[in-house]
Structure formats: structure tokens, C-alpha cells
Amino acid sequence: xxxxxxxxxxxxxxxxVSSCTAKYEDINSNPYQPGDLSADDYALGSAMNNLAGxxxxxxVNTAQFTDCLLGGPMGxxxxxxxxxxxxxxxxxxxxxxxxxxxxxSDKVLPVLYSxxxxxxxxxxxxxxxxxxxxxxxxxxxxxxxxxxxxGPIPYSKIGADGSITTPYDxxxxxxxxxxxxxxxxxxxxxEHPNDRLTASADYIYQGDVKKWIRFANSLKLRxxxxxxxxxxxxxxxxxxxxxxxxxxxxxxQNTDNAAWSxxxxxxxxxxxxxxxxxxxxVHKEDNSACLTGGDTHVAADIICYMNGYEDPRREKYxxxxxxxxxxxxxxxxxxxxxVLETTGHKYSGINMKPxxxxxxxxxxxVAFLRAEAAAIYNFNMGGExxxxxxxxxxxxxxQWGADGAEEYLNNETLRPETYVDPDGKNSYDRDLxxxxxxxxxxxxxxxxxxxxxxxxxxxNWQLGNEAWADYRRTGxxxxxxxxxxxxxxxxxxxxxRGARRxxxxxxxxxxxxxxINYAVATYLGGRDDMGRDLWWAKKTK
Numbered sequence: 001x002x003x004x005x006x007x008x009x010x011x012x013x014x015x016x017v018s019s020c021t022a023k024y025e026d027i028n029s030n031p032y033q034p035g036d037l038s039a040d041d042y043a044l045g046s047a048m049n050n051l052a053g054x055x056x057x058x059x060v061n062t063a064q065f066t067d068c069l070l071g072g073p074m075g076x077x078x079x080x081x082x083x084x085x086x087x088x089x090x091x092x093x094x095x096x097x098x099x100x101x102x103x104x105s106d107k108v109l110p111v112l113y114s115x116x117x118x119x120x121x122x123x124x125x126x127x128x129x130x131x132x133x134x135x136x137x138x139x140x141x142x143x144x145x146x147x148x149x150x151g152p153i154p155y156s157k158i159g160a161d162g163s164i165t166t167p168y169d170x171x172x173x174x175x176x177x178x179x180x181x182x183x184x185x186x187x188x189x190x191e192h193p194n195d196r197l198t199a200s201a202d203y204i205y206q207g208d209v210k211k212w213i214r215f216a217n218s219l220k221l222r223x224x225x226x227x228x229x230x231x232x233x234x235x236x237x238x239x240x241x242x243x244x245x246x247x248x249x250x251x252x253q254n255t256d257n258a259a260w261s262x263x264x265x266x267x268x269x270x271x272x273x274x275x276x277x278x279x280x281x282v283h284k285e286d287n288s289a290c291l292t293g294g295d296t297h298v299a300a301d302i303i304c305y306m307n308g309y310e311d312p313r314r315e316k317y318x319x320x321x322x323x324x325x326x327x328x329x330x331x332x333x334x335x336x337x338x339v340l341e342t343t344g345h346k347y348s349g350i351n352m353k354p355x356x357x358x359x360x361x362x363x364x365x366v367a368f369l370r371a372e373a374a375a376i377y378n379f380n381m382g383g384e385x386x387x388x389x390x391x392x393x394x395x396x397x398x399q400w401g402a403d404g405a406e407e408y409l410n411n412e413t414l415r416p417e418t419y420v421d422p423d424g425k426n427s428y429d430r431d432l433x434x435x436x437x438x439x440x441x442x443x444x445x446x447x448x449x450x451x452x453x454x455x456x457x458x459x460n461w462q463l464g465n466e467a468w469a470d471y472r473r474t475g476x477x478x479x480x481x482x483x484x485x486x487x488x489x490x491x492x493x494x495x496x497r498g499a500r501r502x503x504x505x506x507x508x509x510x511x512x513x514x515x516i517n518y519a520v521a522t523y524l525g526g527r528d529d530m531g532r533d534l535w536w537a538k539k540t541k
Contacts, residue, residue: 075467100505292349334482
């Protein structure tokens, strides 16, 4: 794409900023970040980068709530390790401040919609639909995380009159709107495949429109499989369209992975910063350095699976534990949290560097989506389920720089280990799964689905909200339940099934009473709690 900004457009955009942010008069948001961008690309670049920051926020506190304290633990990746937290999502009794972030934070919806309006002005003033098409794809990538956390949400009417106190859409309506917006954006970009955004406006794909097309189709495939149990007709149509090469194709190589590579120098990955909060520096016993992190450690669930499979990716994912005789050992979720300074710091940490990107989607996930679509739902994915499954494993090993993929995917004897807590308080002696790694084309559909989801879950490390969605949709992978003392829901949440959603912000009942009460009564059967299943999460085991 040619340089599209000039003085007139910049002035128009400044007017648009004033107009857009004025619509959110109760929430402060700054759509510009001085110093990040060159002058001629400043307006579009700042808007596009602010939009990207609405998928996983660069704001540490926001990302901590959405990914370290919500998605990570609910997906079986992370465990809370701060003993003073007594009301947590993992314990199913969270404070409102822990669950209201997606809908009420000034870092998400206000930033998303005000900057989307700015990009819309750019596209109108330049008669170029490409920026708005990409912005809309980012919008769906951000908003589906919100819908998958709460269920029904305000969506189709947000921004229509500048108000965020709008009616809620049902989950099915939200998903239909997602598909409509993705289809339109994919169509627009396929009409302009050789256009480019300037790289400073795009820290995901450096302006490459063809890669945005592949991401949009891959996101469409993800959402199609999400609803396959409840709307198979729509799911099949969307999934098969997504993988059709004539529509631009999906992510098939790690070079096309969607990752926000925004962090460098003193600007750090917010998950890295959040997991280091309250880091224990040295062991009290011998004054040696402690390397495992702070408020968030690795969950026992994923380490039990990967230990059992002798997975070579462990050293890429985890920091070794500081329990003698235990190379990798995770902390159980949904427990009375041990004191970090004396016990909690000994569990394995998250292996992450300050300037690592924030991942949105990877090629391995797309391969596993195609494997499940073919094996379980009989959708035409352009290939066989077993080959997609093996490709997913190979791509994940390549992404993380691990050796031994062929030996791993051909192993038909190793199984996940049971959890033995070195502290002796929170062990879990039941088998998590009897599933081995090697693909078995003669297996039952149930066994095939469990095998696919386990490997997809391992490959999607750090994408906790996505893992939680798969767990609620399929029942896989089997996760370690909360302990009796750790389940503080008062009977609302079944420990074996885990939390099914998060409650709406308490302030919605004062700010938007008619609409939220209608949504809860009509779409959620009158239950705004963590035990209520979402529309697409219909599998009961």
C-alpha cells in the first residue's frame, strides 16, 4: 500500500480521535503512543498498534487478569502462587475486579472501538479498504476471547451511537456476526492481496496482506470448530471455506504464525512481567538464586502430560523446579496456595524472556483444527486427519526449536504421569489419560478427539483462553480438579468439570440493568455464575 497519510488526513484523524473518544466519556483512553512510530505513519500506525494491543493487552495488570489469572489456570497451563490471594478464579470465588476486566477495563473495549473508528476514517479518506479490513480481523480476534469468557455480550450494537450500555447478543448471534465480519474482510483483502501496510503499523505481519488473509481464514476455522457441536451446518460451511485455497488459504508454516512482536528494549512482554511479580530472589536455605518466578508458576496438569510423554519441548516451556529429585514439577491449581517464599517458588516456572512476542495463533493449532474437523465432524479439510495430526506435532517442535519430533509422534507406549506433589499436600493419584501419542486411524472417534486435543493443547502453550475453550467444548484434556478445600464456589462449580464461564461485572447491573437482566434470563437460564455452560460448550463429560 502506498504511503497514505498526508497533512489533510492527519488533521481529519485528529478530529476523529476527538469524536471517537468523546463517545466514551466515562472511560479514559489514549489512542496515541508518542515515539513508537515515524511521523508520516503516526496516525494509522498508532491506531493499528493500539488495536493489536486489545487481543492480549500490553498493559501488565490487564494481561495478568485475562491471561495469567483467567485463561492460563482455567486452561491447565498456569497456577496461582501467591498465598495471600483468597478469592481467585482458580478457587471459583473471584472478586469482581478479577472477572470484570474484559468488559470493563479501559484498556480493552474503549481502546478497541475508538481506534477502530480512526482506522475507518483512514480507509474512507483514502478510499482504501485494506486498513479497515485488517482492523476488523483484529477486532474479531479480541472479541471472541471476551465472548468465550462470559457468553452473551454486547457486540453488534456497540459503537452504533457511541454507547457501550447496549443490548446483549446471544452467543449464536455473536458468532454469526464474527463470521460475517471475517468473510467481508477476507473478501476485501483477496481483492487487494499485493497491497501493504507500512511495517511500523503492523507488528504482527509487517504489512503483508497475504499473511493477514491466512490468519483471518485460520481464525474463521477456529471459530467454526468451536460451534461444531451445536451448529454443524454453519460450522462445516465456514470451516470448508476457510481452508479453500481459492480464498487465500490458512496458516501452514510457522513463518505465518500470528504473534505480536512489539516488545524490545525496556518494553517487555506483559505476561513475563506479571509472572515475575513478587519473585523470590534467593533460597533461604543456602542463599542460592531462585529462578522460577513469582505470582504465577506452571500448572501441574501440563507438566504431568509432558513428563509422561517425555516431551522434548519441556525445556523450551518450563524453568526446572527447585524440588530435589524433580526436574519438572508443576503446582496444582484450585488449592489452598502455599507460601511462595518457603514452598511455592520451588515449583517449575514459565520459561519466557522479556521481549518474547505475544502469541495469537500458530500453524500447529491450524493443523490440529483440520485434523479434528476431518476425524470427528467429517468436514473436507483437503487431506487426512492423521497427516494433519502429525503435521501439527512437527510444526510445534519446529516452532519451539525442539528436536525429536519423529520419535515423539511414533511413540505408542508412554502415557501421562499421575501427579505427585513434592510438598505432600496436593497429590492426585488418578490417571489423567490412557492416550498415547501415536496416531491410530482405527481408534474410535472419542479416542481420536482426545488424542488430537491433547497434542493441540500442548502445542498451544501460553494460549490459555483457547485451551479453556477447547476443554469446555470437548472435555479434553482431562485436567486435575480443584481440591475440596480449594473449591470455594459453595457448590456452584463442579470440581471435575471446572469453571464454565466468568460472571458479568457487578457494575453492569447498575449501568445497564435492563439489557443484562434480559441476557441472563433469556440466554443463561437466569444464572450469572461460573457453573453455567456456554451455548457451544455442550459436551457433558
